[in-house]
Amino acid sequence: MFTDKETFKQAFLIRLETLCGKQFEESTTRDHYYVLGHMVREHISRHWIATNERNRAQKRKQVYYLSIEFLLGRLLGSNLLNLGVRQVVEEGLRDLGIRLEDVEESEADAGLGNGGLGRLAACFLDSLATLNLPGHGHGIRYKHGLFDQKIVDGYQVELPEQWLRHGNVWEIRKEELAVEVNFWGKVEVSEQNGRLVFRHIDSEKVMAVPYDMPVIGYGTNTVNTLRLWNAEPAKTFPLHKDVMQYKRETEAISEFLYPDDAHDEGKILRLKQQYFLVAASLGSIVRAHRLQHGNLHQLHEYVAIHVNDTHPVLAIPELMRILLDEEGMSWEEAWHITTHTIAYTNHTTLSEALEKWPIHLFQPLLPRIYMIVEEINERFCRELWERYPGDWGRIEQMAIIAHGVVKMAHLAIAGSHSVNGVAKLHTEILKQREMRLFYEWAPHKFNNKTNGVTHRRWLLKANPELSALITDTIGSRWIHEPETLIELKPHASDPAFQQALSAVKQQRKGKLAARIYEKTGIRVDESSIFDVQVKRLHAYKRQLLNVLHIMYLYNRLKEDPHFSIYPRTFIFGAKASPGYYYAKRIIKLIHSVADKVNNDKQTNEQLKVIFLENYRVSLAEEIFPAADVSEQISTASKEASGTGNMKFMMNGALTLGTLDGANVEIAEAVGKENMFLFGLTAEEVLNYYEHGGYRAHEYYHHDKRIKQVVDQLVNGFFPDVADYFEPIYDSLLTQNDEYFVLRDFAAYTEAHERVEAAYRDPARWWYMSAVNIAHSGYFASDRTIAEYAVDIWGISPSM
Numbered sequence: 001m002f003t004d005k006e007t008f009k010q011a012f013l014i015r016l017e018t019l020c021g022k023q024f025e026e027s028t029t030r031d032h033y034y035v036l037g038h039m040v041r042e043h044i045s046r047h048w049i050a051t052n053e054r055n056r057a058q059k060r061k062q063v064y065y066l067s068i069e070f071l072l073g074r075l076l077g078s079n080l081l082n083l084g085v086r087q088v089v090e091e092g093l094r095d096l097g098i099r100l101e102d103v104e105e106s107e108a109d110a111g112l113g114n115g116g117l118g119r120l121a122a123c124f125l126d127s128l129a130t131l132n133l134p135g136h137g138h139g140i141r142y143k144h145g146l147f148d149q150k151i152v153d154g155y156q157v158e159l160p161e162q163w164l165r166h167g168n169v170w171e172i173r174k175e176e177l178a179v180e181v182n183f184w185g186k187v188e189v190s191e192q193n194g195r196l197v198f199r200h201i202d203s204e205k206v207m208a209v210p211y212d213m214p215v216i217g218y219g220t221n222t223v224n225t226l227r228l229w230n231a232e233p234a235k236t237f238p239l240h241k242d243v244m245q246y247k248r249e250t251e252a253i254s255e256f257l258y259p260d261d262a263h264d265e266g267k268i269l270r271l272k273q274q275y276f277l278v279a280a281s282l283g284s285i286v287r288a289h290r291l292q293h294g295n296l297h298q299l300h301e302y303v304a305i306h307v308n309d310t311h312p313v314l315a316i317p318e319l320m321r322i323l324l325d326e327e328g329m330s331w332e333e334a335w336h337i338t339t340h341t342i343a344y345t346n347h348t349t350l351s352e353a354l355e356k357w358p359i360h361l362f363q364p365l366l367p368r369i370y371m372i373v374e375e376i377n378e379r380f381c382r383e384l385w386e387r388y389p390g391d392w393g394r395i396e397q398m399a400i401i402a403h404g405v406v407k408m409a410h411l412a413i414a415g416s417h418s419v420n421g422v423a424k425l426h427t428e429i430l431k432q433r434e435m436r437l438f439y440e441w442a443p444h445k446f447n448n449k450t451n452g453v454t455h456r457r458w459l460l461k462a463n464p465e466l467s468a469l470i471t472d473t474i475g476s477r478w479i480h481e482p483e484t485l486i487e488l489k490p491h492a493s494d495p496a497f498q499q500a501l502s503a504v505k506q507q508r509k510g511k512l513a514a515r516i517y518e519k520t521g522i523r524v525d526e527s528s529i530f531d532v533q534v535k536r537l538h539a540y541k542r543q544l545l546n547v548l549h550i551m552y553l554y555n556r557l558k559e560d561p562h563f564s565i566y567p568r569t570f571i572f573g574a575k576a577s578p579g580y581y582y583a584k585r586i587i588k589l590i591h592s593v594a595d596k597v598n599n600d601k602q603t604n605e606q607l608k609v610i611f612l613e614n615y616r617v618s619l620a621e622e623i624f625p626a627a628d629v630s631e632q633i634s635t636a637s638k639e640a641s642g643t644g645n646m647k648f649m650m651n652g653a654l655t656l657g658t659l660d661g662a663n664v665e666i667a668e669a670v671g672k673e674n675m676f677l678f679g680l681t682a683e684e685v686l687n688y689y690e691h692g693g694y695r696a697h698e699y700y701h702h703d704k705r706i707k708q709v710v711d712q713l714v715n716g717f718f719p720d721v722a723d724y725f726e727p728i729y730d731s732l733l734t735q736n737d738e739y740f741v742l743r744d745f746a747a748y749t750e751a752h753e754r755v756e757a758a759y760r761d762p763a764r765w766w767y768m769s770a771v772n773i774a775h776s777g778y779f780a781s782d783r784t785i786a787e788y789a790v791d792i793w794g795i796s797p798s799m
Contacts, residue, residue, distance in 0.1 A: 001039060002085040008092040015039060024096070030166060032098055033076065033106045036089070037169030040079050041214065048214050048223040054798055055134045056292060062134040063304040063793045066281055067121040068274065068311035069257065070139045070226060071113025073457075073617025075170055075213075077104045081461050082130075082218040108163040109616045111145035112228075114258060114575070115536040116451075116643050117347055119617065120422075120781075121308055123454040123643075127785040129217030129224045130456070132797040135785075138281035140273060141171075141211050141228035143255045149575050149614040154591030158578050160256075171211040171228070179208045179283035180234065181276050187367045198325050200368045204241070205234035206250050208280030218456050219480065222798070229280040230254050260579050267361055275366055278315040286322055296327050300340035304793040307416070309347045310355045310408040316342055316415035317372040325368070331375075343418035343792050345449070346409065347640050349426065349434050350540070356405040373411065377401045380414050387441065398437050413438045413445065418792045420449045423641040423662040425682060433686065449788055450665055451641040452781035455482045458647045459776075463625035465504045466651060470773070473497060482780035485773060492770035501766050505628070505652060512626035516571075516610055522598060524608050528567035529759055532653070533631035534615055534623055537574035537583040540638040544728065545741045545748055546570070546631055547590050550597065550609060551709040552749065557603045566756045569608045573615030573623065585728055587611070592718045592725075624651045629676075629755055632657030633748065635739040637682035639663075646779040652769040654758075656751055658744070662779070669775040674768045676758075678751035679744040688740070696737035699745070706745050 001011035013024055016035045020027060055062055080086040090100045113119060121137060128135035147158040185203030189196060208229040215224040231253035237243055252259075252269060253276050260266045282305075289299055307313055316338060323334035348354065363370040377400040384395045396402060400410045413419050413435065421427030427448035431439040439446050460467045460479060470478060474487040491497040506526065513526045533546050550570055556563050572590050576583035594609035612619060630648030632639075632655055639661035649655060649666060655675040657663045660682060667675060680688075688694045700707055710732055712718070713725040732742060758765050777783075789795050 001043060002083070002088050005088055005092045005095065008085075008088050009095060011039065012036070012092065012096070029098075029102050029106045032093070032103045034166075034169055036103060037076060037107075040076070040083065041170065043083070043085075044079075044214055044216055044223050047221045048225075050221065051134075051223045051798070052225070058798060059292070059302065060134050060798050061302050061304060061793070061795050062136065063128075063306060063789075063795055064281065064285055065121065065124060065128075065135060065137045065306045065308060066278060066312035066315060067118065067137065067139055067308035068277065069113035069118025069308075070110075070121045070125075070137055070228075071115070071118030071617060072110040072122050072226075073621070074104060074107040074109055076107050078126075078457050078461055079216050081456065082126075082216045084219060108165070109618050110163055110168075111161050111616060112139060112142055112257065114146050114577075116641075117309060119453075120451055120643055123452065123457070123781040124785055124788075125215045125224065125226060126218075126454040126456065127452075127781040129215045129222050130220060131782060131785060131789070132217065132220055132222045132799055133785065133789055133795055134224070134798045135789075135793075135795065136224050137215070137226040138277065138284075139226070139228050140254050140257075140277055141230045142257045143251075144257075146257045146575065147578065151587075151591065151611065151613050154588045154595070156576055156584050156587050168211075168213075170213045172213075174210045174212055177210050177284065177287075178232075179210075179229075179280045179287075181206045181208050181279040181283075183272060183275070183365055185367060187371060195328075198368060198371070204238045204246070205236060206253065206276065207232045207234050208276060208283070210280070210284065227281070227284065229277065231276060258577065262579050264361060267358070268365060271357055271361065271365060274311050275314050275318070275369065278312050278318050281312075282315060282318050282322060296323060296329075296337065297333075300337050303341055304795065305342045306788075306793070307342060307344050307412065309345060310412055313344065313355075313408045313412040313415075314366075314369060316411055317369045317376065320372050320376070321368055324372070331379075339415055340417050342416045343420070344412040344416040345420050345422065346412075346426075346430060346435075347422060349429055349637065349640065355408040357408065359401070359404055359406065362406050370406075373406055374401060376411065376414065384441070394437055398441070409435075410438075413442075417445065418447060419445045420447050420792065421640065422449060422451045423665060424448055424450060425637075425659075425664045426640040426661060429637060429682065429686075447791060449784055449792075450662060450779075451643050451646070452779050452784035453643050453646045453650070454782075455479075455650060455777070455780045457621070458624060459650045462621040463504075463508065463651055465507055466501075466625065466773075469497075469500050469504055478777065482777035482782055485777035486775065488770060488774040492767045492774065495763070497770065498763065498766035501652060501770060502762065505626070505769075508625040509628075512622055515622055516612070519612065520610060522608065522610060524569045524610065525567045525605070528569045528608070529628045529755070530569050530571060530626055531629040531631065531656075531755075532571045532623060532627040532648070533633070534571070534573035534612075534620065535642075535644055537576040537580070537586060539582060539586075539731070540635050540739050542633050542635060542739060542741060542744075543572065543574060543586055543590070545633055545744065546572075547586070547593055548706075548709045548741065548745065549748055549752065550593055550607070551712060552705050553607060554593070554597050554600075554603055555705075555708055555712075557606060558600075565606050566759060567606050569610060571610045571612065571623065571627075573612040573619065575615060582727060582731065585725060588721065589713075589718075589725055589728065592721060596718070620647070624648055624653070627651065627653040628759070629653060630655045630657070632660070632663050633679075633744075634658060634660050635685060635744075636660040636680050637685045638739070646776065649772040649779070650776040652773050654755070654765075654768055654772060656755060666772075666775075666779070669778060670771050674771045676751045676754050678747040680740055685740065694736065694740065694743060696733055696742050699742040700733060703742075703746060705749070706742055710742075 145161040148161045150157045182203035188199040213226045323329045478484045630653040632645045636658045642661040658679045713729040
């Protein structure tokens with residue numbers, strides 16, 4: 001149906017009448033999207049079936065990637081691109097008076113993630129399919145995802161995200177493959193044939209119903225699967241609970257991503273979500289393996305299970321439960337299989353992000369799982385005692401259960417065969433500091449896999465203008481082999497190439513400027529420097545440093561008639577978690593600064609501040625190609641990797657950043673002279689944390705620029721907010737500036753001056769831009785996934 005334009009048009013019109021029950025003249029853009037989505041799914045269905053059959057027939061080892069987040073974004077455009085039919089579709093629709101861009105716009109973003117963790121998972125699925133690797137995702141089919149962000153008078157307001165309002169054309173419900181998940185109840189222990197037998201009785205049952213979505217590889221017939229689980233009431237309702245209460249509590253499991261966990265009810269719901277994901281996923285994986293192999297004694301030879309951060313770590317005791325209670329294996333055999341099946345990626349060094357579950361919540365909710373975790377802990381501590389006799393301090397620090405909590409990262413390390421960080425610096429911090437004791441215990445488990453992003457979405461799809469220039473310059477091999485982008489480097493000094501690169505950037509800046517005006521009513525100077533910071537709002541990511549610097553520029557422009565800057569447009573996009581009130585205050589601060597700056601005729605020709613509401617994947621695809629400067633300014637040692645830095649460099653933006661996360665490897669690749677580095681190093685930050693010596697007040701008193709902007713938070717400079725910014729002020733001075741905003745302020749300001757000097761030298765700027773693009777191929781997820789496949793999962797392409 002996609003062989004040529006005429007065939008496509010005919011098939012499209014027939015299916016429109018069949019699926020929508022109306023004539024073409026009566027159809028809407030949403031109808032067009034619905035029909036086109038069904039056509040794509042129909043087109044790939046035989047390849048989807050064939051991929052699964054091939055994997056079964058060849059008895060290939062397969063990987064299952066378990067993640068609490070999959071930030072997919074819109075799928076129509078990327079699916080058409082990967083199938084190689086976008087041009088046929090675009091031309092056929094144009095003949096019918098339909099713009100493909102409008103059809104794509106009508107698709108809701110599948111907002112099943114919060115940031116880099118979920119977007120990384122989505123990129124990995126794309127690369128697995130494109131590399132013909134047998135790999136599938138398992139996640140939760142959240143009804144409302146994270147939330148839709150609305151800005152009202154500068155304040156963030158959260159609304160339920162409605163991505164499923166009109167259904168999901170890509171999914172297939174498979175009720176016959178539902179898995180029963182058990183909560184609460186008690187464990188009955190008996191002895192049979194000299195062996196202890198455990199039965200989970202009086203439990204509250206929930207049905208996990210799978211919805212399968214195809215993952216289409218680029219230029220290949222491989223179609224892998226993303227399986228999303230929906231929580232539904234079981235046929236047998238619990239007798240002790242009101243039916244409507246049971247229904248509400250069940251459906252809440254797959255209703256929202258990251259429910260508020262400030263209270264025990266929220267903690268229980270999060271823990272329910274995590275067990276629901278792993279119990280459903282393992283139930284499905286084990287059932288398929290049993291059908292093919294009869295038993296689970298060789299499970300680890302055919303199945304790899306990867307847990308993306310600590311959220312799915314309950315896969316370890318759940319697999320043990322299956323092997324012990326259902327298969328009747330000995331503890332030793334079950335542990336061998338489990339630890340050779342499961343691998344773990346750590347994504348953070350932040351202690352608050354390393355999950356710990358109170359025993360008083362964990363044990364009653366998951367009684368059998370808690371018993372198994374307790375046994376794992378007992379055996380693990382016994383092993384540690386044999387290895388480090390008498391070293392109670394070490395054992396206490398490494399224990400899985402201690403001080404009334406279950407430590408999920410400790411469970412992950414003990415129960416997996418591989419523990420990887422996501423950037424060289426991050427992995428070294430894990431090995432030498434955060435998880436040093438575990439590294440000393442089992443150094444063979446630890447390895448690094450620097451993150452990557454799918455260049456097909458973030459360059460080929462998001463920036464067709466730049467993609468065309470690259471292909472015209474070096475050919476199209478880079479699409480399949482992204483590291484061949486390095487062939488651009490000899491062209492970096494070519495004035496003609498630089499001019500073409502500049503023209504592409506200007507075109508994309510014009511498109512983003514039009515979008516900004518449409519959404520905000522603010523006109524921005526398309527020839528200004530587009531300085532962009534878009535990412536999750538967190539104190540360590542230091543959006544505060546950015547906005548304090550903007551305040552300094554505004555003050556200087558107001559007070560010094562001899563001071564001027566190259567016109568600058570600062571663009572922000574960020575969501576703050578609903579319960580993270582400090583981050584919400586920073587969002588309000590950005591808007592208060594924007595209101596003052598944008599409405600001041602004395603400064604607004606040189607300085608504009610834009611906050612783009614409801615940052616999401618589809619919006620990111622418009623922002624990255626238009627950016628001149630990529631703000632990657634986290635406190636060194638805090639960002640595990642970052643992936644926005646890679647998307648920006650891929651689109652020719654220059655990094656203004658600290659030596660943190662993958663910025664370090666970007667600097668190694670492109671050369672420090674081709675980015676703008678500043679600030680404390682990770683070693684210096686960690687030294688301050690360990691030994692002290694930092695006094696924020698000294699920087700406040702000795703740098704009048706800092707004193708002025710900090711005082712403006714509380715001295716009435718923003719008359720509409722009263723004392724709303726006082727907690728920000730206190731965080732910097734009373735609480736001694738945990739993330740070294742004031743310590744790095746002067747260096748950050750000086751780095752901005754270097755940015756401006758470089759931008760005023762076009763030959764230098766576009767050379768630097770081209771060098772960044774040329775080296776970005778290393779940071780494609782194809783490279784990352786190839787490393788996982790060989791080093792961790794032991795899988796190979798299925799052809």
